[in-house]
Amino acid sequence: MPFKSLETFNTVTDRNVLALQEAKAAGRKVVGQYCIYSPLEIALAAGAIPVSLCGTKNDSIAxxxxMLPRSLCPLVKSSFGFALQDSCPYLAASDIVVADATCDGKKKMYELLNDYKPVVLLQLPQIQNEDAALYWRGQFAGLVARLEKEFSVSISREKLLDAVRLTNRLRRALKGVLDLARRKPSPLSGMDILSLCFRASFMPDYEQCIALLDDIAREIANAASAEAQTECPRILLTGVPTGMGSHKVVQLLETCGARVVCIDNCTCYKKVLLQMDETRDPLSELADRYLATHCSVMSPNPHRYEVLEALARDFQVDAVVDLTWQGCQTYDVESWSVKKFVREKLSLPFLQIVTDYSETDTEQLKVRIEAFLEMLA
Amino acid sequence: MPVAGVDVGSVAAKAVILDEISLTPLGAAVLPTGWNPREAGEKALAAASADAGNVAPRFVAATGYGRVSLPFADKVVTEISCHAAGAVHLFPETGVVLDIGGQDSKVISTDPDGSVQDFLMNDKCAAGTGRFLQVLSGILDMDLPALGEAAAHGKPAAISSMCAVFAETEIIGLLARGVPPADVAAGVFLSIARRMRSLASRIPMRGQCTFTGGLAMSPAFRNLLAAELGVPVNVPPQPQLAGALGAALLAARISRK
Known part of the structure; x- marks a missing residue:
């Protein structure tokens, strides 16, 4: 990748662990988080650093x-394995883990994780309506009280609003970068997008992150369009979270000749959809916005289709690929409805890929992906 | 000018030579793949070229799991596109192609021009593939025709396992309980046919159904599959060659350009 700002971003984020440890040594508290439903803003308002935790590598699964059943999804197993072998520096640095009862596998795993780190489990409702939002606000209020007690701080409305303003800026900055891929041809590869979102999620200094992301957006926006290269099929990847270590499908799609231009999942584009209204009661606004996230645990899950339609249009995609981790029942079942929607409403080709983090099915996946791309040609 | 398609599968390497204009078959060959897919592909191509009267194909398309290991290939295509092209060429009314190979099974929805509209493949596990029958063949010490003969007369024993490895344990258990080998063979045939039916049920059935791949050589199995699907099933005279034929057709299309 020839972009200087992207190289700088990589150099800075290579030091993520070190930067977090320095901040901790200087007295900052660290709140580890797994899921996109766990709000960054409450930890920020408590003066702590919210940081992502590891869960995207195959090594920790064995x-x-x-302790966990083999048939469980690799994301849950990988996350827990990191705790068992104490190999995630972000978890090690965390004073407390904030998690939410997203799916059955996760919530039962968090019960076990509690023996290794204190876990605050937010009870996520699985429907998006007013009652649920009110209940979810109650969970957030409980988190406020817990962090106030743990860290001996007081979390005022003003502090929450400051946090909301900060994360809004962060998400706008990230969106500015991810939206560069709307261009035809896209200046960013899917692997660039995935790596960038992954690295940003472990960055302790949010202001620095915003500045670096803005630099990337500025440099690439001003760069001349790539010389007339032949345009690859543009893919919208949807479904389960991905990160470095669980990137194989993005990589395979691109080595087989496609370009992943948008990744509609919790580790990438779903994050930038969480734009808060800065004029409302912050806890109500946080509860409403976070609850609106279109994870397949929601039933029904109408926003999934609205977002797919908008992203397919905005990123001018040629096809949709739905990634499901083995053992993730909700995404696996929902894939049927997503397929129907993509084919019938969006009139786009659709492929579901069910796999895990291991390399064992690479050849079979290649056949599937190559055949899908031959179909698009 | 002659063109060639080479299909190196997990069990057999196949090659077909066609005339690029008339699309008349000039020669063909089927050889066991063994451990070296590259050598198997080379030998199959050489045998098919000899069969065609020692021609030198001017364009070669490669497919099958060994497709990337063939240095002489001018074009590499997946077996999904090739089976679709081959099946539609042989049976122009084809709308759905069922292919059961050595290590995977596929259901492909095709357009009248032989291109792929949609497809599904079995998961990582080998249940419902030719590999499953190889396991059975080893335990019962019968080859495919003998297995078919036995299965046609047996009363299908229930095989519940979805996994080829566990199914082997289950088969041994059935035999230990004194279930006749013919009933076990019938049970395994039925379980493969049902897996294929369940895969096919996820793709809209339209047009005729064409069955390709090594397992289509068994008359007993194709009858069973047709009965399970509830529709007649076309079977080419040499179902194993459908992928190589499809590759040769794509080679001809590219070569003519």
Whole structure:
């Protein structure tokens, strides 16, 4: 990748662990978070650093299977394995983990995780209506009280609003970068997008992150369009979270000749959809916005289709690929409805890929992906 | 000018030579793949070229799991596109192609021009594939025709396992309980046919159904599959060659340009 700002971003984020440890040594508290439903803003308002935790590598799965069933999804197993073998520096640095009862596998795993780190489990409702939003606000209020007690701080409305303003800026900055891929041809590869979102999620200094992302957006926006290269099929990837270590499908799609231009999942584009209204009661606004996230645990899950339609249009995609981790029942079942929607309403080709983090099915996936791309040609 | 399609599968390497204009078959060959897919592909191509009267194909398309290991290939295409093209060429009314190969099974929805509209493949596990029958063949010490003969007369024993490895355990258990081998063979045939039916049920059935791949060589199995699907099933005279034929057709299309 020839972009200087992207190289700078990589150099800075290579030091994420070090920067977090320095901040901790200087007295900052660290709140580890797994899921997009866990709000960054409450930890920020408590003066702590919210940071993502590891869960995207295959290496930690074997040890996790000493306690967890093999048939569980790789994301849950990988996350737990990192805790068992104490190999996630972000988890090690965390004073507390904020998690939410997203799916059955996760919530039962968090019960076990509690033996290794204190876990605050937010009870996520699985429907998006007013009652649920009110209940969810109650969970957030509980988190406020818990962090106030843990860290001996007081979380005022003003502090929450400051946090909301900060994360809004962060998400706008990230959106500015991700939206560069709307251009035809896209200046960013899917692997660039995935790596960038992944690295940003571990960055302790949010202001620095915003500045770096703005630099990337500025440099690439001003760069001349790439010389007339032949345009690859543009893919919208939707479904389960991905990160470095669980990137194989993005990589395979691109080595087989496609370009992943948008990743509609919790680790990438779903994040930038969380824009808060800065004029409302912050806890109500946080509860409403976070609850609106279109994860397949929601039933029904109408926003999934609205977002797919908008992204397919905005990113001018040629096809949709739905990624499902083995054992993730909600995404696996929902894939049927997504397929129907993509084919019938969006009139786009659709492929579901069910796999895990291992390399064992690479050849079979290649056949599937190559055949899908041959179909698009 | 002759063109060639080479299909190196997990069990057999196949090659077909066609005339690029008339699309008349000039020669063909089927050889066991063994451990070296590159050598198997080379030998299959050489045998098919000899069969065609020692011609030198001017364009070669490669497919099958060994497709990337063939240095002489001018074009590499997946077996999904090739089976679709081959099946539609042989049976122009084809709308759905069922292919059961050595290590995977596929259901492909095709357009009248032989291109792929949609497809599904079995998961990582080998249940419902030719590999499953190889396991059975080893345990019962019968080849495919003998298995078919036995299965046609047996009363299908229930095989519940979805996994080829566990199914082997289950088969041994059935035999230990004194279930006749013919009933076990019938049970395995039925379980493969049902898996294929369940895969096919996820793709809209339209046009005729064409069955390709090594397993289509068994008359007993194709009858069973047709009965399970509830529709007649076309079977080419050499179903194993459908992928190589499809590759040769795509080679001809590119070569003519």
């Amino acid at each position: 040890i996790a299977e000493s």
